[in-house]
Amino acid sequence: MVLQVHHRIVTHRIRIKDIALQAGVSTGTVDRVLHNRGEVSQATRDKILSLIQESDYTPNLAAKSLANRNPYRIAVLIPEGDVTNPYWKMPLRGIRRAAREIRDYNTGIEIYRFDMDSRSSFQTRLTEVLKSNPAGVVLAPVFQDQAAEFLKQLNDKGIPCVLIDSRLRKSNYLSAFGQDALKSGFLAARLMCFGIRPGSSILLLKLARPDGIIHHLSRRAKGFSGYIGKCTPSKDISIRTLTIDLTAPGEPAASLDKAMAEQPDIAGIFVTSSRASVVAEYMESRNKSEIILIGYDLTEANRKYLKNGTIDFLISQKPDDQGYNSIMTLCRYLVFKLLPVRIQYSPIDIITKENIDFYQT
Amino acid sequence: MVLQVHHRIVTHRIRIKDIALQAGVSTGTVDRVLHNRGEVSQATRDKILSLIQESDYTPNLAAKSLANRNPYRIAVLIPEGDVTNPYWKMPLRGIRRAAREIRDYNTGIEIYRFDMDSRSSFQTRLTEVLKSNPAGVVLAPVFQDQAAEFLKQLNDKGIPCVLIDSRLRKSNYLSAFGQDALKSGFLAARLMCFGIRPGSSILLLKLARPDGIIHHLSRRAKGFSGYIGKCTPSKDISIRTLTIDLTAPGEPAASLDKAMAEQPDIAGIFVTSSRASVVAEYMESRNKSEIILIGYDLTEANRKYLKNGTIDFLISQKPDDQGYNSIMTLCRYLVFKLLPVRIQYSPIDIITKENIDFYQT
DNA sequence: CTGAAAGCGCTTACAG
DNA sequence: CTGAAAGCGCTTACAG
Secondary structure, eight states: OEEEETTEEEEOOOOHHHHHHHHTSOHHHHHHHHTTOOOSOHHHHHHHHHHHHHHTOOOOHHHHHHHOOSOEEEEEEEEOOBTTBGGGHHHHHHHHHHHHHGGGGTEEEEEEEEOTTOHHHHHHHHHHHHHHOOSEEEEOOOSHHHHHHHHHHHHHHTOOEEEOSSOOTTOOOSEEEEOOHHHHHHHHHHHHHHHSOTTOEEEEEEEEOSSOOOHHHHHHHHHHHHHHHHHHHHHOOEEEEEEEETTSTTTTHHHHHHHHHHOTTEEEEEESSSOHHHHHHHHHHTTOTTSEEEEEOOOHHHHHHHHTTSSOEEEEOOHHHHHHHHHHHHHHHHHHOOOOOSEEEOOOEEEOTTTGGGOOO | OEEEETTEEEEOOOOHHHHHHHHTSOHHHHHHHHTTOOOSOHHHHHHHHHHHHHHTOOOOHHHHHHHOOSOEEEEEEEEOOBTTBGGGHHHHHHHHHHHHHGGGGTEEEEEEEEOTTOHHHHHHHHHHHHHHOOSEEEEOOOSHHHHHHHHHHHHHHTOOEEEOSSOOTTOOOSEEEEOOHHHHHHHHHHHHHHHSOTTOEEEEEEEEOSSOOOHHHHHHHHHHHHHHHHHHHHHOOEEEEEEEETTSTTTTHHHHHHHHHHOTTEEEEEESSSOHHHHHHHHHHTTOTTSEEEEEOOOHHHHHHHHTTSSOEEEEOOHHHHHHHHHHHHHHHHHHOOOOOSEEEOOOEEEOTTTGGGOOO
């Protein structure tokens, strides 16, 4: 049945059965060549292959997943999310959303969480995951050397792995989700330069974790500084970098008070991490809300200060989607044998008081 | 089989069969109460209903769509997209993407396009669609009175309709996709105020269509003006509105030249439509690229001028997603009986030279 | 009012 | 190397 309507032709889908009929074989044989399960003579194989080419056959995914009997277990290794580390609550939401959807594909997830400040807790979880022998793994490779070793072991066992929120050089993985941290630094700087009054200075704020050298935080800083360097001539902006350990007593107020006293012309602050809220809190306490404040991530705390205007811009990378897509990518690979692209960049979204209510995720 | 692992329990899904077994009836009977197809005694009905409550049964969508035999036809009514109207190419991409996916759900689409400047072409298409008796309709209600009448007729025939790119007061429809145009005008103004130097003026540019009074374009203008009114005190900004008919000979250069001559302190231009590119072209020809230019939509032409810096910001609403979601909403309703929310707001995204490469859609 | 059976398109043992 | 058959969870005539 072919029915012509306005720029579009609706036809019946081609099924395995149709191919089999044309080739004069059974559906089982077509399935064998479709999945390279061997045990087919070269002659019939060629015939079927060419039939498939011509017919633009695409499998019915609903039928595929229904017929698929073996359940898959996906292990997810991500940091715990708490007050000092609010970021990781966000991808987790997406992960749970994906988990609900893939139940129909006979696939479940197991979540393993580690302490972002503890190498040993990371290692403990890695070992547990390896022992549980999952069908696939989603991994936040926070400690890079251990993660690389882990990926090797997964590779030996033929277990596919999707990386979330960073890449890993020279390792073997199915796909990696991440941001272009350098470019996001550019963007922050562009916004800062756009709004700041000429002749003032900017504070680049690194809120350090005890153990953590989070790679993409320094990339953000680098991108920011690099861009400011370019825009300086026209606006005469100076930039100063400050690192504060938030776990130290009296911080960040102590260090910020000192910086402000030394440099009263500070008109903009850029925070490389998701903790801009603690700076906003400080600024409100010192009546300095007119300073331009740019940070990252739509955490609960940041959201509040964006809405009241103390934070001017937040840059976000749809962490929810990142979590969701990491699971879906792995699931599609396991269930449908769909190969993903190797690097999947997150968006670099600009969120303000005005558009936050419409921001999805 | 229940297996406890790190914060998560994996169990076998409950099936209709399980419910039937517990209730001591056949699967057919369970199906009848599940879909309110009547013909079930009150007693067994109550029993099954309570069983379903307790068991948190959710249907296997893969199986559902596989078993679903009747094919659905969705009619899509949208404007033609051409040079003077580049916007409509974008949702169409999403519509086509959705069309590919829903083939597995036994659902196809038919596209009917009309001339945005011609009431009669709209009416012609409406009549055709009505005659073709589709299972559902996706409609861009450009001519509102005719669209309202059309919705009434669909309603009488029990055909569900999803609106795209605007709402319609007091009409009956399944769901509507749209932007909050007023808020997007706020956002544009916020960006403009953030970057513009104090004491200068802004041009609010309406590029009129011959026939078209597109409702959301004037909402954008209203939002923009309203916000500028608020920010004026601190920065002393004046605003001037100009309407240009692009189909008139020598435009937009003639009108813009005149405006610039009268008001040499213009430091920012806001274009309410997707045609900022024609203003960018003008600015380049007059060596005025330093003027802040803010517009809408990631058309090919706009993209070029955003990348080279002539356009500073584009506001986008993920039109691709809007197209995609409108079809998927209708399909889920038809196939799975899933009721959507009535209003689905699009995001109000800010796109710049720095983040455009990572913008999805 | 209710049940038994066939079928959606695919996969997977099993038998030859 | 190949085919026939059963099964995934749901829907849908059909028979009683």
